Amino acid sequence: MTTALLILVGVLLLLVVVVFLLRRRFLLSGLGAVTMWLRPVGSPRWSVGVAWYGGDALLWYRALSLSVRPQHRLCRAEFRVLSQRSAGRDDLALPGDVVVLECSTAAGARELAMEPSTLTGFLSWVESAPPAG
Template identity: 45%
Template sequence: MPLWQWLLDAVGVLLVLILLYGVALVVRRRLLSRHGGTFELSYRVRSGRAGRGWLLGLGRYSGESLEWFRIFSLSPRPKRSWARSVMTFDSRRDPEGPEQGSLYPDHVVVECGTPAGPVELAMSPSSLTGFQAWLEAGPPRPAQEI
């Protein structure tokens, strides 16, 4: 078999694999959102450099926790999860500089507190309203000592 036929076969196999990956991503997103409560949610994994370290993903409310799934992963399990009982809303801000290109359009950056340290998330303003309502709807927290 000539070399060009091998190359053509290899390109065909590569295109089929890319197509299967795309279909698998769509099916995964549908399965994650079948129970509702999913929204576009970006998570900042590294905050060392301004505007860097953002990963696009999906958020899902699951009982008493917020689960985060990477957008281009095929894993059915969340990559991160935060319990409502220990998460606090600290502030919100607009994306600055390079962050604007790293995040979904019109998303705002939300800074939250957790026992493990601060967490930065980015979501749409309507998702932020739902997130704040979800946090406030949790059981009352014990009073903190001063």
């Protein structure tokens, strides 16, 4: 009985790992999908995830999750970049070469961090939003 239980636990663990890897591959395979860090302004903790931007919204999925639903949906028409800076001493969880954007959204202030190679395309997407109203 113990051997069967160990095999079952092993199979379930393997299944969770496979689902996690397939989810990540699916998220990163889409057009406009990039690795992006997110934190609410004032929070000390960054969360890494995969963001899809295109159409009228940025959809952000937590990287360490099995959920297929985005944790954040930021509407492009209500999205404003207030400032940008390099990662600093308060951003220890981030790689040193990322750019941090302080943003205003309908859901409140957010900070987004991304690789410099991602920044140009992302800012073009934000700036090409149709006028609000």
